Amino acid sequence: MTDANITGDEGFGLYVHWPFCLSKCPYCDFNSHVSDDVNQTAWRGALLRELSHFAARTPGRTLSSIFFGGGTPSLMEPSTVAAVIDAARSSWNTNDDLEITLEANPGTVDAARFADMRAAGINRLSMGVQALNDSDLRFLGRKHGVAEARIAWRAAARIFPRVSFDLIYARPGQTVAAWKTELDDALREVRDQGITHLSLYQLTMEEGTAMHAAHARGDFALPDEETAAELYERTRELCAENGLPAYEISNHAADGAACRHNLTYWRGGDYVGVGPGAHGRLTEGGVTRAVSQYRTPAHWLKRVGDQGHGTQVETPLSARARAEELIMVGLRTAEGLDKRRFVRLAGQPLSAVVDNNARERLVAGEFLTDSPERLVATPRGQLALNAVLRELLI
Numbered sequence: 001m002t003d004a005n006i007t008g009d010e011g012f013g014l015y016v017h018w019p020f021c022l023s024k025c026p027y028c029d030f031n032s033h034v035s036d037d038v039n040q041t042a043w044r045g046a047l048l049r050e051l052s053h054f055a056a057r058t059p060g061r062t063l064s065s066i067f068f069g070g071g072t073p074s075l076m077e078p079s080t081v082a083a084v085i086d087a088a089r090s091s092w093n094t095n096d097d098l099e100i101t102l103e104a105n106p107g108t109v110d111a112a113r114f115a116d117m118r119a120a121g122i123n124r125l126s127m128g129v130q131a132l133n134d135s136d137l138r139f140l141g142r143k144h145g146v147a148e149a150r151i152a153w154r155a156a157a158r159i160f161p162r163v164s165f166d167l168i169y170a171r172p173g174q175t176v177a178a179w180k181t182e183l184d185d186a187l188r189e190v191r192d193q194g195i196t197h198l199s200l201y202q203l204t205m206e207e208g209t210a211m212h213a214a215h216a217r218g219d220f221a222l223p224d225e226e227t228a229a230e231l232y233e234r235t236r237e238l239c240a241e242n243g244l245p246a247y248e249i250s251n252h253a254a255d256g257a258a259c260r261h262n263l264t265y266w267r268g269g270d271y272v273g274v275g276p277g278a279h280g281r282l283t284e285g286g287v288t289r290a291v292s293q294y295r296t297p298a299h300w301l302k303r304v305g306d307q308g309h310g311t312q313v314e315t316p317l318s319a320r321a322r323a324e325e326l327i328m329v330g331l332r333t334a335e336g337l338d339k340r341r342f343v344r345l346a347g348q349p350l351s352a353v354v355d356n357n358a359r360e361r362l363v364a365g366e367f368l369t370d371s372p373e374r375l376v377a378t379p380r381g382q383l384a385l386n387a388v389l390r391e392l393l394i
Helices: 040-057 078-091 114-120 134-139 146-159 176-193 210-217 225-241 260-267 297-307 319-330 339-346 356-364 379-383 385-392
Strands: 012-018 062-070 093-104 124-130 162-169 197-202 246-248 251-253 270-274 279-284 287-293 311-316 368-370 374-377
Touching (some): 012 040, 040 279, 062 078, 078 114, 093 260, 114 146, 176 197, 225 246, 225 379, 356 368, 379 385
Parallel strands (some): 012 062, 012 270, 062 093, 093 124, 124 162, 162 197
Antiparallel strands (some): 279 287, 287 311, 368 374
């Protein structure tokens, strides 16, 4: 049984993975599969059955967020979305302000469902726009154009209380000036449409993707390290100037508009993962377990049918692994690592798991700030976070 008396401001979330897409983007390494023949009834039943399995393991918890990710979860039938939300509300305690996010693409198929998704209970839409010029959208394998994206996010802003959209920068040949023009355009839309959140990611080459292979062949070149750093810094500056400061390395929000579900991850909270390839963190008997589901949709579906859940691996995290995970995710955020929360979740003080001489050097070098309450990576430290972590962790 999961500890029912776990308390804290880190939250408790439910992630629901819908693995199907209309097409596979060449940069994507998520667990997504192209299919135009999905048995919605069978998938609804399986998601609800796996949710019930995890609800029985987490009694008495208060759910703070639900996140439908993918894949393209906006391709789910709204009735399936509504059924999952209803089951979640019945399975756990919830507050009136439960955050319920759904990822969507800005194509006409998705936009036509916005009103139905809102009626199903979605109150936050996250839209994968990715670029504001058509040539780069084609390079990224996106099926929509810029004009279609504008129509979609403006429709979303009228329907949903909270809207976010994603852009990818540091694309081949992209200059700082060109990105500033594009981001200025996005920020004008943010102001005009009342959008309160932007996710802005640097393009990375993930192994196993079509884009990684093309890059390895020399088909295109990415901006050099110096340009990438300047793009990152300019992104932070422009968003802050427009009322959307960075609250995490790649995420920017107006006051009070941060994604609560993602904050649960970064603060080290527990979360249930339902669906193929979903991951979770569950604390039982004072030990946090990493839980992952079978990735292949057909295999997951069969396992749920046979045993009520599709868990492939469940691993208790050692005290060391748990502490390192908390540090790595906490330093991604602008609020940094809350030391009291760290002791409660890791069961040991921060000084027991970091190189304290290295911490002093990183503070002196303005990569970290340290106070009795928090350890925080500065913008400079976040830009070099992997190197900071290598030096900091014992």
